[in-house]
Amino acid sequence: MKNQSRRRFINNIVGSSIGLGALPLLSFASKERIYKKTSDELPVINEVDICVLGGSCTGVFAAVRAARLGARVAIIEKQNSFGGVATNSMVNIWHSLYNTEFNKQIIAGLTLEAIERLSKRNAIIKSERSLSAGVTFNSQELKIELDEFVFESGIIPYLHTLFSEPYYDKNGDLTGVVVDNKSGRGIIKARYFVDATGDGDLAYRLGLESYVNELLQPPTMCAHFDGWDGEQFNTLLKQYGKEFDIPDGFVWGAKVPSTNTYMLAGTRVYGVDCSIADDLTKAEIEGRRQIRAIMDMIRKYGKNMNVGLVGLPSYIGIRETRHIKCIYQLSDDDALYGKRFEDAIANGSYRLDIHHQDKPGLTFRYLDGTEVYARPGHPSETKRWREETPVNPTFYQIPLRSLIPHKFDNLILAGRMLDSSILAFSGVRVMVNMNQLGEAAGVCCYLALTQGKSIRNVNYKEVRNELSKGGSIIL
Known part of the structure; x- marks a missing residue:
């Protein structure tokens, strides 16, 4: 049997004409019970x-x-x-x-x-x-x-x-x-x-x-680590990320309260729509590969980093897939300019953050008219997406x-x-x-x-x- 890389194995499965969704169903139950009952x-x-x-x-x-x-x-x-x-x-x-x-x-x-x-x-x-x-x-x-x-x-x-x-x-x-x-x-x-x-x-x-x-916002596989050293990790990622095929995306994380555990959101799976079965399978496996790559990078280059992988999610973090057409489509200007609706049922103030598919990093767009492009290991780029005004919306x-x-x-x-x-x-x-x-x-x-x-x-x-x-x- 010819040896193949893990990534090639994944792509062969997902890209085949059969696909995972077409694999034969195996069951110990009778075929009559499984296949012959109609909805009625x-x-x-x-x-x-x-x-x-x-x-x-x-x-x-x-x-x-x-x-x-x-x-x-x-x-x-x-x-x-x-x-x-x-x-x-x-x-x-x-x-x-x-x-x-x-x-x-x-x-x-x-x-x-x-x-x-x-x-x-x-x-x-x-x-x-x-x-x-x-x-x-x-x-x-x-x-x-x-x-x-x-x-x-x-x-x-x-x-x-x-x-x-x-x-x-x-x-x-x-x-x-x-x-x-x-x-x-x-x-x-x-x-x-x-x-x-x-x-x-x-x-x-x-x-x-x-x-x-x-351009669907790409999904991220999070993970839990013990002994996390964020400052050293950021330095390693900038220097050695490419060696381990870790995508140049965006990294953030947070301590889990009442524990010594750190949650890292540092992966990025590009080019998938997780409402499609094959893409979802590919995203899950590729996300875990990237977590292992992070650990391998730390093991090889980390100095006195006693980091342990202690938890993986049961489902990749999905930002966006399909949308359903409704009576009204919320427009970009509705959010950016804080439009008020007579039938409003939710309020939000989180900045608009665009996780790009076509380039690394992400763009933050704020209601006060400023815009920041952030990319790990690089200085942030700040500009305005609209001219300054005396009063800005404070929520959408x-x-x-x-x-x-x-x-x-x-x-x-x-x-x-x-x-x-x-x-x-x-x-x-x-x-x-x-x-x-x-x-x-x-x-x-x-x-x-x-x-x-x-x-x-x-x-x-x-x-x-x-x-x-x-x-x-x-x-």
Whole structure:
């Protein structure tokens, strides 16, 4: 057998005409049970008012909001825990809950509640007046706290459960989802659905119009290390990164509270769309290769660096894949100039950060008109993207309309698949903003349920009022 490099092995698999998705299915169960049952013959696992697909913080917060109001809610998550990027991808920073001048709080709700609950367990480090972080948290503690949110709210959880396809009634209406888990394949029926899958899997498989931005922001594989020496690492990366084929991207990280562990986000996988199965496989394996390359570089050139790799995520950190067309697309100018919306359901102040596919580093674009291009090992380049003005916007907003697709009366989106242009998305995509989308989606579904309306016909003023009553800051 001819020897081949690990990277060649990955590319051969992903690039083959067969592909991983076409490998034969092997099962100890009978073929009749696996292959011959149609959707109409599948068992109904449960019937609920609202079904949330995706157990990220966004999805959990959607479920919690609806359940606290009185709806019977199920949440479906393909991994073994809730939290998504914040837990399973190890990205342990939530950005500021304040405006850009740090003189007005603009985010509260379940994000603030989670922070307060984690603070009681010393699982939070707060950052004052920081553009890069509002709080740093212990991802493992957050996993358990999200379990508590779910059970306290009476939500029906389904972990290790994979969404397969929509289920329709005889009129072609969406009435359920087909899922697979250890108990087999079955249907969860509901009256309303929240697509919090990140990639918009339910909406996409319903045939709704979608799009992929020209330059997708690349994913990052995080990792946990003991004995981390950030200053020496940055020097090594600049000198020896190319020798170990470590992409020249952007590096940041944070200490995990109440531990001696450091979370590093220092990898970059270019040229992949993680809503495509083969690309996702390639990204996961390449991300881990880059982590090993970092360790090999430290082992070879590090001086007195007793660094140990102690943890890898169960899912690569994905910034962007497909978007679903909705009633309104959030434009670049909407975010850059802080446009106010009458149906606003989320506020954000995180700078627009563009993780480039076509060059190393990233570009920060600020609401005060300044722009900074940052690249590890090189001086930052600062300029203005617009002329100076006496007054600058201090936050931007996301309208409810950007979560509501044109078709299907009982479906709403929650998460990074929202309808947004490229630059606007580079800011609104962060978790403290997405968390608010989940809360809005849960409230909107509840109001539609109790009023017997389509989601599109729910009065946005009622959504905003209910969010405010539940602890959200509505501006």
